[in-house]
Amino acid sequence: MTKHELRKKDGIVSPLIEQGQSPYQIITNHPELDMSVRSLYTYLDQGLFTARNIDLKRKPGFKPRKCHKTQITNRTVFEKRLFSDFSELQLSSFVEMDTVHSSRESNKTLLTFFFTKEKLFLAFLLNRCTKGAVRLIFDRLEKRMGTYEFLSVFEYILTDRGSEFGDPVALETGLDEIQRTSIYYCDPMRSGQKGGLEQAHTMLRMVLPKGTSFEFLTQWDVNLIVNHINSTPRESLNGSTPYDAALETLGKETLNAFQLKRIDPDLVNLTPKLIRFNH
The missing domain is CATH 1.10.10 (Arc Repressor Mutant, subunit A)
Structure with missing residues (x-):
C-alpha cells in the first residue's frame, strides 16, 4: 500500500x-x-x-451484572409468569425489558426495551423508578400506536424482578381493559436470561458511563442516544442496522411512534461527546 x-x-x-x-x-x-x-x-x-x-472501545463483552434492585416481594405475582413458563412458549421473537439507574444524586431512571429479532433498542426517561411511572410509558405508547398495534409489537415481554415491574396486571391491561401484553420474569439473579438487553446496555454505557447523573437528561437526549445505537450495524443482522431490520418487520409508523430516526453511518457517535455536543 x-x-x-x-x-x-x-x-x-x-x-x-x-x-x-x-x-x-x-x-x-x-x-x-x-x-x-x-x-x-x-x-x-x-x-x-x-x-x-x-x-478502540472494548468489544461489548457481556458480564451479567449483580442485581442490587429492590426486588418484588409478593410471590403471587410470579404465578404462571416464571421463566420456565416463558421457556415453554418457545418464542423466536420477543421483547426484553429492564431499567438503568442514574448515579445516586438523581431519581431519574431509563426504562429500556430490546427486540430480540431486530436487535432494536428503546429507552424512556422516568422521573422516578416506580410501578406507576412504568405503567405511564406503556399507556403513552399504546395511545401513540393504537391498542392492537401495541399488542402485535409487545405481545410477550421478559423482564427481571425489580419492584418497578411488580404490578404485571397493570402493565398487561390496556386503556380499554384489553390485554395488551404478557409479562414474564427471569429467575432470581439471572439477568443473563435477557442477555440481548444487557449487551445493549453496554453500548448505552459507552455514551452514559456508570456514575453519570441523568438529572439533566431529556427524552430528546435519550432518543438521540437510542438512534445512534440503532444505526450501528450488527454482525448478527448480517451487517444491517437494527433500525433497518425493524423498518422491514415493524414498519415506518411503529418506528415513528417510537420517535426513531436513521443516523448517517459516518455521524454515529457512541461516546459521551454525543450528549455534550448537544447541550
Missing part, C-alpha cells in the same frame, strides 16, 4: 474510531476501504493509522 493510499484510509478510519465506532462498523459502512476487519486491527496494531489500539 502506498503512503497516499494509507493516508486516504487513515482519513476515514481514525475519525470514526474517535467517535466510538468499531472496526466492524467502519468496514461494513466503507467497502471502499477494501480490507477485512482483521486487516484493520493489524494496521492499528502496527501503528499505521493515527488512531491506536488504545482508542
Whole structure:
C-alpha cells in the first residue's frame, strides 16, 4: 500500500474510531476501504493509522451484572409468569425489558426495551423508578400506536424482578381493559436470561458511563442516544442496522411512534461527546 493510499484510509478510519465506532462498523459502512476487519486491527496494531489500539472501545463483552434492585416481594405475582413458563412458549421473537439507574444524586431512571429479532433498542426517561411511572410509558405508547398495534409489537415481554415491574396486571391491561401484553420474569439473579438487553446496555454505557447523573437528561437526549445505537450495524443482522431490520418487520409508523430516526453511518457517535455536543 502506498503512503497516499494509507493516508486516504487513515482519513476515514481514525475519525470514526474517535467517535466510538468499531472496526466492524467502519468496514461494513466503507467497502471502499477494501480490507477485512482483521486487516484493520493489524494496521492499528502496527501503528499505521493515527488512531491506536488504545482508542478502540472494548468489544461489548457481556458480564451479567449483580442485581442490587429492590426486588418484588409478593410471590403471587410470579404465578404462571416464571421463566420456565416463558421457556415453554418457545418464542423466536420477543421483547426484553429492564431499567438503568442514574448515579445516586438523581431519581431519574431509563426504562429500556430490546427486540430480540431486530436487535432494536428503546429507552424512556422516568422521573422516578416506580410501578406507576412504568405503567405511564406503556399507556403513552399504546395511545401513540393504537391498542392492537401495541399488542402485535409487545405481545410477550421478559423482564427481571425489580419492584418497578411488580404490578404485571397493570402493565398487561390496556386503556380499554384489553390485554395488551404478557409479562414474564427471569429467575432470581439471572439477568443473563435477557442477555440481548444487557449487551445493549453496554453500548448505552459507552455514551452514559456508570456514575453519570441523568438529572439533566431529556427524552430528546435519550432518543438521540437510542438512534445512534440503532444505526450501528450488527454482525448478527448480517451487517444491517437494527433500525433497518425493524423498518422491514415493524414498519415506518411503529418506528415513528417510537420517535426513531436513521443516523448517517459516518455521524454515529457512541461516546459521551454525543450528549455534550448537544447541550
